[in-house]
Amino acid sequence: MSKRVVLLGPPASGKGTQGRRLAEELGLAYLSTGALLRSAVEEGSELGKQAEPILARGEYLPDSLMCPIMGEWLTKQTGGWVLDGFPRSVPQADFLADWLSKHGQKLTAAVMLEVPVDELLVRIGNRIECPECRWSGRRQELNRADRCPECGGVTGPRADDTPLNFRSRLAEYEEHTLPLVARYESESLLHRFDATTGADDVGGRLVECIRSLEAHGQTA
Ligand SMILES: Nc1ncnc2c1ncn2[C@@H]1O[C@H](COP(=O)(O)OP(=O)(O)O)[C@@H](O)[C@H]1O
Numbered sequence: 083m084s085k086r087v088v089l090l091g092p093p094a095s096g097k098g099t100q101g102r103r104l105a106e107e108l109g110l111a112y113l114s115t116g117a118l119l120r121s122a123v124e125e126g127s128e129l130g131k132q133a134e135p136i137l138a139r140g141e142y143l144p145d146s147l148m149c150p151i152m153g154e155w156l157t158k159q160t161g162g163w164v165l166d167g168f169p170r171s172v173p174q175a176d177f178l179a180d181w182l183s184k185h186g187q188k189l190t191a192a193v194m195l196e197v198p199v200d201e202l203l204v205r206i207g208n209r210i211e212c213p214e215c216r217w218s219g220r221r222q223e224l225n226r227a228d229r230c231p232e233c234g235g236v237t238g239p240r241a242d243d244t245p246l247n248f249r250s251r252l253a254e255y256e257e258h259t260l261p262l263v264a265r266y267e268s269e270s271l272l273h274r275f276d277a278t279t280g281a282d283d284v285g286g287r288l289v290e291c292i293r294s295l296e297a298h299g300q301t302a
Contacts, residue, residue, distance in 0.1 A: 084162035085110060085292060086187065088169065088178070090262060091195030093251045094205040094243075096277050096284060098218045100195065101166035103285045104292060111159055115148065115167035117216040120240070124213060137242055140250030142258060145173040156181055162190070171258040175265060190295055192266035193288065195277035199252070206248045210237045 085108060089097040098114055105112035119137060122130035129151070136143050152168050169175040182188060197205075211218045214235030223231055230237050242251070266272040273291055277284050 084187075085190040085295070086162050086165075086182070087190055087292060088165045088192050088266075089167075089195065090192055090259060090266075091277065092197065092199075092202055092255050093248055094202045094209060095195040095197045096281065097166040097195060099281050100193075100277070100285055100288055101164045103281075104288055105164045107289045108162070108292060111161065111163040113155055113163065113165055113168070114216065115152070115165075115170075117211075117218075118151070119143070120211075120213075121216065138247075140242060140247035140254070142170060142254045145171055145177070148174060149177040152177070153181060156185075169262060170255075172261055172265070175262050189271055191273050191292060192262070192271045193292075194263055194272060194274045195284070196274060197277045201278060202252070203245065203248065206243045206245070209240065209243055211240050212237045 087104065087110070089101050091097050098117070101114065102112055104110070119129070119133045123134045123137065124130070129147075132147065133143055148168065148170075152165075152174075156163075169178050178189070205220075208220050208222075209218065210221055210224070212230035212233060212235045215230060215233040217230050217232040217235075217237075218240075219231070224237060225231050225234075228237070229235065242248075263272060275284060275288060275291075
């Protein structure tokens with residue numbers, strides 16, 4: 083059965099690292115909406131032109147822009163997936179619920195990665211991304227030549243990973259995304275994870291949890 087998982091958590095809580103790993107281990111598609119938008123900005127596409135000033139301010143893009151992009155991506159999928167960065171607001175969660183119901187599909191789980199703010203700030207200062215393949219991780223994970231461990235590209239910090247931009251993204255998260263935690267909890271879909279214990283430990287627990295959901299027939 084196909085598993086469909088959404089990841090919730092503040093900026094730098096590890097959604098990218100854990101999302102990619104979960105998708106790889108369980109054979110699912112993976113989408114980071116943030117990475118998709120940063121690629122659009124670098125390509126200078128219409129979407130990128132609209133997104134650039136919004137990303138620079140650390141704000142969320144309008145739901146009216148994000149929902150059609152997601153609809154297009156979801157339509158192309160033939161199996162399960164892990165979404166990192168969608169839904170990020172109640173209207174986006176409504177859109178996803180409607181889309182799934184229209185297509186006879188169900189969400190398997192909403193995963194909440196919990197990390198305290200002071201730890202998030204440390205991670206923001208240490209985070210780098212590869213503009214070629216969108217690998218994201220910590221400086222310590224780079225190979226000897228300081229190149230991307232996945233594709234060998236030249237990595238660097240994300241333009242939005244400044245303390246000021248982080249505060250703005252955190253405020254957006256608290257206002258628009260946190261309400262989804264209660265919503266998914268009330269739908270018995272929420273799984274909370276202490277995401278401070280190291281990437282391998284968090285990843286191991288997460289994969290085991292999502293696998294066990296399938297084993298117990300809770301997916302559709
Ligand atoms: N679903 C979404 N709705 C609105 N804006 C989004 C969405 N997904 C990504 N973005 C934009 O992309 C930015 C970067 O997202 P992301 O890479 O997930 O970083 P982080 O989780 O560290 O904030 C967000 O701050 C926001 O501006």
